[in-house]
Amino acid sequence: MGRHSAPLGVTSIDGELDENVLLELLDAFHGYEAALMSNDLEALDLYFAPGPSTLRGDPSALLVGHDRISAFRGLRGGVPPRTITEVHLRVVAGSSPLAVLVVSVSVPAKGGSGLQTQLWTRTADAEERAADTAGAIAAGPAWVISAAHVHGATPAVDGRVWRVAGAPLVPAAASGPLDGATVAVKDLFAVAGFAIGGGVPQYLAEAPLETVDADAVAALRRAGATVVGIAQTDEFAYSIAGRNVHSGTTPNPAVPGAIGGGSSSGPASAVALGQATIGLGTDTGGSIRVPASYQGLWGIRTTHGAVSAEGLLPLAPSFDTVGWLTRTPEMLRAAAAATLPSGAGAALDARFVVSHDLVASCAPEVQEAFDELTDELVFGLVEDVDLGDLDEVFAAFRTVQGAEAWRVHGEWITAHPGVLGPDIAERFELGSRITPDAEAAARQVLAAARDRFDEVLAGRVLLLPSASSAAPQLTASADEIATVRAATLRMTSVAGAGGFPAVSAPLLRVPAPGGTAPVGLCLVGPRGSDLALIDLATTVAAQITA
Amino acid sequence: MGRHSAPLGVTSIDGELDENVLLELLDAFHGYEAALMSNDLEALDLYFAPGPSTLRGDPSALLVGHDRISAFRGLRGGVPPRTITEVHLRVVAGSSPLAVLVVSVSVPAKGGSGLQTQLWTRTADAEERAADTAGAIAAGPAWVISAAHVHGATPAVDGRVWRVAGAPLVPAAASGPLDGATVAVKDLFAVAGFAIGGGVPQYLAEAPLETVDADAVAALRRAGATVVGIAQTDEFAYSIAGRNVHSGTTPNPAVPGAIGGGSSSGPASAVALGQATIGLGTDTGGSIRVPASYQGLWGIRTTHGAVSAEGLLPLAPSFDTVGWLTRTPEMLRAAAAATLPSGAGAALDARFVVSHDLVASCAPEVQEAFDELTDELVFGLVEDVDLGDLDEVFAAFRTVQGAEAWRVHGEWITAHPGVLGPDIAERFELGSRITPDAEAAARQVLAAARDRFDEVLAGRVLLLPSASSAAPQLTASADEIATVRAATLRMTSVAGAGGFPAVSAPLLRVPAPGGTAPVGLCLVGPRGSDLALIDLATTVAAQITA
Structure with missing residues (x-):
């Protein structure tokens, strides 16, 4: 006026x-x-x-x-x-x-x-x-x-972050410890009344309306949380970049000019932007840990199988896990406690180990920040352990993941040529060419690795950076993204192969254009130690920031 | 960072x-x-x-x-x-x-x-x-x-404006003249996959999911428009204020510090904020004309019965009409043309009349602005006409509206005491007490008024302000709102009683705190002249602003 x-x-x-x-x-x-x-x-x-x-x-x-x-x-x-x-x-x-x-x-x-x-x-x-x-x-x-x-003018919703959002989209089902909490649900979970889109608009257009909430959604709603909306994901969750060719690159409020990470990209950005208190995501090969790391959030990939995958669009069921992204460890624990079967929490031996072979995958500034931080830890002796041939584990992880992903989505992808972005399409195409023999051999490698990890870690907590670098710049080429992806997945595949829970805590900072950028400190614990691992990470954070 | x-x-x-x-x-x-x-x-x-x-x-x-x-x-x-x-x-x-x-x-x-x-x-x-x-x-x-x-931080969606929104919420059904247009659907229309909430959360919680779009929604989607979201309304559309006790007062970007008007409050604000190009609303007693007037938008209440009410939650079926709010006359015409039955457009006798008795309902500054504008009109002789006893017409309109609204919603309201805001609850309560005799008498008054209006207007276009004042301030008391409401409804009830189409064009401005505020110029035409009336308003706007 x-x-x-x-x-x-x-x-x-x-x-x-x-x-x-x-x-x-x-x-x-x-x-x-x-x-x-x-x-x-x-x-x-x-x-x-x-x-x-x-x-x-x-x-x-x-x-x-x-x-x-x-x-x-x-x-x-x-x-x-x-x-x-x-x-x-x-x-x-x-x-x-x-x-x-x-x-x-x-x-x-x-x-x-x-x-x-x-x-x-x-x-x-x-x-x-x-x-x-x-x-x-x-x-x-x-x-x-x-x-x-x-x-400028604000859009009704930020389509890079949300597929659909409401005030709320779905109310809580009861009152409980999550009263007042708001959830951004990754577009892989069933929300009653909505279809699952999986980050692919053409898939969404053909998908049926779900009639029942996914178990992971229902658990949060029963505990008092409302669903703000269904948030974007990389296509079929098969990426850790947060760059969806259809909905765009999710913003990273922690590092302007950088990608936000994925594939739980929408939930992560929603939490970082203050538009939700809990991001409900999945982590197959790092899809919670990586955006948590890039955006300075707390996150957990739960023990494989600990949280029901009912109502979840799978990527690679041998590795798919459910987890959450939050701004505080308290909220992370509350989301986990509301969802994990009660009494399931194993106690934890709070001794730390590191694998310098794993950390060697990281950019130098990340290694330096990690080394500084682990030197600071006054409790829990930090021992260097030998996890065996990690390149072999990573290759086996990729093989099984690719074969399973193709079994899940291959038929649909074949019927819809040209729908996926080039990098994701190539990934699935590689998966389509994995022979049964190659897959079986890879499974043997993973089974051996799992036994070896259990033996070497011996109930202790493995510390490593959550990602190989801080969030890459928006200007990064597809090749640069691919290189970072390989380095990061080599690190994240340890939890994948072991079925271990992994908490990412925003405790590292590295130099970045115009300032510094966050990197997560990842704590990998024994299977079933999820809640204890969050508690331990919380204690570490208090020690570090004190 | x-x-x-x-x-x-x-x-x-x-x-x-x-x-x-x-x-x-x-x-x-x-x-x-x-x-x-x-x-x-x-x-x-x-x-x-x-x-x-x-x-x-x-x-x-x-x-x-x-x-x-x-x-x-x-x-x-x-x-x-x-x-x-x-x-x-x-x-x-x-x-x-x-x-x-x-x-x-x-x-x-x-x-x-x-x-x-x-x-x-x-x-x-x-x-x-x-x-x-x-x-x-x-x-x-x-x-x-x-x-x-x-x-500050941006919420996922502005809950004052939207109940739910997406990117988009529902895609277009075909390509057509509305390609690229985005629609904010008032929460009275069926959108397949969603329930109708009617601005009352408790009603929404019990409402079934709709399986078919309302006809008015389907028409826009067939013409190429996407649905951005379902936008807020005053409770059961029984208000022209835009103040919903559950979702809050919708913002009025045209007059900071003032209410936005309703009951098509969410669609109006969405359009004014640039979050949608078309607001799909309803107008029973002014619910499109008033927010259009308060927020400087274009709007039309269509001829009663010209647009199918299938899939619409009614308020008072004898007066309920479908219409649109837009920023430009071109988009208003496109939305109307996409929805009205083809060939239904009657031609228009572009002669203007005014009723000083009607205009006398307005605040002095609105009367002044209206008189100045009508003096400027170089085409179409502006004749003063006598529409009869308008207080009687208004009283009859209120009686029939109240009786019908109670027939539609009374049972639900009785079963849910205390759910509605006090002003809306009182309105329904008054409706519950209207006797069959009083309603029958009121219908006779309205039938006579309709005949008289047809005779006096004789196919000409009645000009009046769309509302009795500019948007009241947020500080306005319930009593002040009630007074403005009565003055405005006295004016808007002419189109209601006659079943006439009425276009609101943002062509008046009046002094307001800190500057000026918009008021709509309302053009009321003969039944069936909807498209021609938009065209005429467009011509008038071009003349006024030239």
Whole structure:
């Protein structure tokens, strides 16, 4: 409201500006807006003040420094068409060079409204120029932005995170310890009244409406939690990247400019964004641990078979597990306690071991942060153990996973050529070519590995990073993603082969563009120790952060 | 990311500040934050610079002037608990008095993150004070905010607007003229796979899942539109306020601080917020025209019976009509054309009439704006007509509406005492007491009125304001809302009694706190003239805004 027609399109002005200087400022303001509309990256860079102090904030992140802002713009792909409807100028009294706060309202062509607050400063050489600012871009604008805060219109739901959401989508079934908790359900679980989409719109279109909640959903609802919505997943959960060709890349609020990780991508982002308190996910080869690690969340992959998979669209049943992502260890424990069969919690021998062979899969900065942290642990002797040929285990894991995934989804995929993204399609295609002999051999390797792990670990807790690196940048190529994936899966496949529970706790930080980024500390315990493992991780966290 | 521990909790600083001055600023910054957390309105008022130039923007509105900001705070009811995790200071060079832009990141206790940009200015008398700022509030803070831009964490869906939403919730059924359009469906229409909630959670909890789309939903989907979600409504659509005791008051982006109107409240807000292109609603006694008027949208109540009510939860079937809310007349026409039976469009005699008796129901500023606009109309002679005793018509409308509403919902309401909000409950209770004789007499009055209207209007188009006033403020009491409701319903009941189509076009503006607010120009045409009426309104809009 209140669109006053003031001179030169200015809605209000407070403070004095020479008319030529005002024209010069408005020229820069509108020049910047034009550069935004045409996504002229070079011009946009010039309109932002150089140096490490320049600020730009929006609902996804606060970026500090001209170059980070520039890098962000390179990834953004432009601003949707909009019209400026109000411009308020506030001259900062006595400033030298002149500084003006410009607050403007924009109306996107698609409706709604946006707001831009920009601190503009007159450049040092502007006074020496002619009032005629034609060609100002080439010479550099007469005014530049040293800080900006912007927001646009909000969509009904963020489709990168949610397939469907409600207020709530499904109420709690009873009152209990999870009263007030809200759940983002990965789109692999049955929610009564909805179909399972598995991250593939074509699959969703053909899927029947479920009539009964998946056991894991029902357990949370019985404990008092409401379902906020059904959250996105990588296609058929066969990825740890969080990049779905249909719904897009889920945001990572912990590391602006980086991927969020998957395949429990939607639940993870929903929790990180504060849109849910519990992300209900699955972890076959890292699909909870990896997004927890990338986004600084708590997460657990439960003991294989400990949580019912009834109502779950499988990927590879020999490894599929149910688990949760949360912001706090207390909420993680509450979700686990509400779901795991009561009395199932094994006690835990709180001695730690590490496998330097496993940690060697990690990026150097992750190894360094991990080593520093394990050195700090004052309780629980940290012993180095030999887990055997981990490359062989990883290869066997991949083989069995691929063969099972093809048995689950191959028929549908064959009937729907071209529906899946190229990387996921290739993964399934590899699975289709695994021979029964190769699969049987791989199963033998895994069985031997499981026995060996049980013997070597001897009831102790294996510590390792949850992922081989911090979250890769959005600019990462498919090859880079594949490399990180292989390094991470080599690490996560130990819990997969052993059927072990694994908690990811956000206790490591590594250098990243513009600051630091989280990496999870992973605690792998004996089968059945799920609750005790969460408690131990909580104790470790308290010790580390004390 | 990047939470550096800098001295005094400052993450970064650019520019020079004397240490005592810095302490003084941080004292004000943290004092303001503490006042926010305790919702100390008096302190908050002191921390914002006085005068008409002070700015405060957030995703709901940009407010200009200290007093408007103060009034907003009085309604807000506090800020959820949060922790400041980053503070960036940017000293504005050479400013006098000193000015510092403070950009801070906050993490709400419920997760997610927020961002605050504040331009702080040192007050004139701050230099004369002791460095000890104890008691600063009482004396007025040493630094005040002259402009602020803030945003908090975004919920998965805005529950004031949506019951459930998806990306999309339901895809289009075919490609057609509405390709790319997105629909917010009022929670009175059947959407296959979902129950109808009618704005009453307890009713929703007991309602069966619909198996077939309502005809009005199916028509839009067949024409290419996708369903974004099911949007909120006033309880059983029996209100024009947009204040649902369960889901809250829908936002009005066109008039910050005002109600949004109803009962098609969710669809209207969704369209105004840019979250949908078409709001599918119903209008019994104004439930499309009123929110269109309050929020500056286009809307149509169609000819009674012209659009199938199959799959619609009724309120008062003698008056219930289906219609749409849009941002543009083109989209309104497209939605209507996709739904109305082809060839049903009657031609229109583009002569205008007004009823000063009707317009007299309006607030003086609405009458004035209406008179100015009708004076401007260069085509179509505007004749004053006598529609008879409009109080009698309104009373009869209310009687029949109340009796029918009770027949539809009385049994359920009786079985669920205490579920409805007090104003809606009272309305139904009045309906329960209408005798068959009183209803029969009212129907006779309405039949006579319909004949009289047909005769007096003689195929011409009646012009009137869509509502008796601009959107009432959020602070309006139940009594004030009731008064506005009666004045508006007296006007809207003409179309109700006549079964006439009525288009609301956002062509009037009236003074409102802090600027102006929209009011709709309503065009009431002969039965069956729906499409021609939209076309005529479009022509009028082009003439008015030219």
